[in-house]
Amino acid sequence: MNDDVWLFSYGTLQQEGVQIATFGRLLEGCADALPGYATVPFEITDPEVIATSGKKFHTMASPSGNPADEVPGVVFRITPAELAAADTYEVSDYKRISVRLKSGLEAFVYVGA
Template sequence: MGTPQERNVLLFSYGTLQLETVQIESFGRLLEGEDDAMPGYSRAMVEITDPEVLRKSGQKYHPIVTATGNPADEVPGKVFRITQAELAAADSYEVSDYKREQVRLKSGKNAWVYVRA
C-alpha cells in the first residue's frame, strides 16, 4: 500500500486547479482527470488578492462553490488522483475563502473538494 505520502486520494476541481499552469506550479506535473460533477452545490466567483495565487492562476476571480441542499443543482468539473503530498500542495494554493471537505460526486466516488469557508 505504500507510505501515507504515497497513497492516492481523489481531488475534485471545478476551477483553477484544472489549469495546466497551476498544476505544474503546484504539483510539478500535469494531472489526468475524469469528468464528474458535484450534486447539491452551486458555483459563484470570489475575488483573489493573494499575490502568489494570482501569479499562478493569472486570474483575479476564481470560482467557489456553496452547498444548496438541492440535488438538482450541480457543479461540473474534473476528478484527479493525487498523492497526499500533492493534496498538501493544493491546501497551500487555496486561500482562506476556501475550506477542504469530502463530498460524494455524481459518479459515486468520494473526493476532496474546496468549498466556501
C-alpha cells in the first residue's frame, strides 16, 4: 500500500540544496497554489536552517481572509519519513496543517504557528 503524502512548498523546500540536506534526494513536483493565503517575510534565527537554505529571511503563509488570494508553489509526493524530516527542518514558528490546494489535492503545508 502506498502511504505517500503530498507536501506543498511555497519557499525554501523548493531549493535543491534544501531538498538534498532534508530528504537526501531531489523531489519532483508540480506547480499548484494555496488559496485564501498570503505570504509575509519572516526572519529565521536558527543557524542550521539559515546554513541549509542560505537565507535569513523566509516567507510565511497566513490566512488572508480573502478567497481570491493565493500563494503559488510546488506540491511534492513524499514519504511519511520525509514528512518527519521536513518537520525537523522547519522552525517552531511554523506549524504543519492539512489543506486543499487549488488543484483539489489534499496536502500538508507549513504556515505561521
